[in-house]
Amino acid sequence: MTPDTHVDAETALDHAPAGHKDDLRLWLRMLSCARLIEGEVRRRLRLRFDTTLPRFDFLAQLERAPDGxxxxxxxxxxxxxxxxxxGLxxxxxxxxxxxxxxxxEDRRAVTLRLTPQGRREFARQSAxxxxxxxxLLGALSPxxxxxxxRLLDRTRRGVRAAISEGMP
Structure with missing residues (x-):
């Protein structure tokens, strides 16, 4: 398929039958935005810090838990x-x-903690x-x-409620 004939999943919905088309389009739009942002963050982490998003996320988890x-x-x-x-x-x-x-209490168990060097490096990366x-979100006004x-919070609550109700 050439770039001119490429059709994304959201555009393909234009020919889908009526019904939940708007719900699917909304979900695909949210997914598309998240993937675009994530892809760019991954690229920039690699270029600027020679690191990966999983490594960044790992350090972020430890930064939030000073006791390890x-x-x-x-x-x-x-x-x-x-x-x-x-491995990480x-x-x-x-x-x-x-x-x-x-x-x-259990010498076989370990906790993982940031070192001072790790704290400094994570501070650089997180800034x-x-x-x-x-x-990346600069086009949005306050x-x-x-x-x-507000809308995404309402969406998250609704999704959690639907899951807890055991929807098929």
Whole structure:
């Protein structure tokens, strides 16, 4: 398919039967926006810091938990497998960004914490990340942002309610 004939999923809905077309279009639009922003953040992290979004997210989890987190905690928070956490933790520890500490109550268990170097590096990355997101959303006025936040919050609550009601 050539670029001129490429049709995205949202455009393809123009020929779909009536009904839930607007709901699908809205979902695809939200997904498209999220993917565009995520892709650009990934690109900029790679270019500016030679890092990845999963590494950034890993450091962010530890930054929010100064007392440290277990690998299982990080796995649940990031919604990734334990193997992914183990690999990332090993590389970040080798780079001096995190440290492992034995848990007093259970010497077999460990917590992971940012090192001072890790805190400094995450502060640099998160400041840039915040600027990038602000730039990418810069076309929205403060009123637009507030309205979108309200609508997305209502959407999230509605989705959670639908899930808890066990919709098929």
């Amino acid at each position: 987190l277990t690998p299982g905690d990080i796995s649940r928070r990031m919604m990734v497998t334990g193997g992914n956490v183990t 933790a090993s590389r970040l520890e080798e780079e001096g960004l995190i440290e492992r500490r034995a848990v007093r 840039a990340h915040e600027e990038w997101v602000a730039e 009123n637009d942002r507030a309205a979108l936040l």
